[in-house]
Amino acid sequence: MDTLNSKKVTRRSFLKGAALLASIAVVPAAITSKDASAAAKATQAAMQYQDHPKGKLECSNCIQYIPGKTAKAKGTCKVVEGAISPQGYCLAYAPKA
Structure with a gap:
């Protein structure tokens, strides 16, 4: 029991640990959002691109x-x-206003 009581947590070490935990939580969220935006696009075949x-x-x-x-x-x-030709066409076509 004496070893548990003899270790004191300083404010500096507590803040470092909190910052480390926060950064660990942010990294998977950043990777997931990048993959989600890439997955949101349709394939050229699905949109009948030509x-x-x-x-x-x-x-x-x-x-x-x-x-x-x-x-x-x-x-x-x-x-x-994918790469899109300026002279191409697909089902997602929406004219500029």
């Missing part, structure tokens, strides 16, 4: 499209995974 437009409807005119470095470079999409 590299050519459907009439005047093309990805470069869609609100979901995120352009590449140049006007002709492939970009990305907020809804569909």
Whole structure:
């Protein structure tokens, strides 16, 4: 019993331990949220993506499209995974206002 009573916890060691526990809790949450956002995108096949437009409807005119470095470079999409052609089309097409 004397060894339990002889160990005193200082405020500094308590705060260090609390900070360590808090950081351990944050890391899995950060990893999970990153994986969840990637999993939220649909596959190109599921959205019937094609590299050519459907009439005047093309990805470069869609609100979901995120352009590449140049006007002709492939970009990305907020809804569909993978590289997306600016002249492409899919079921998620929504015209820019």
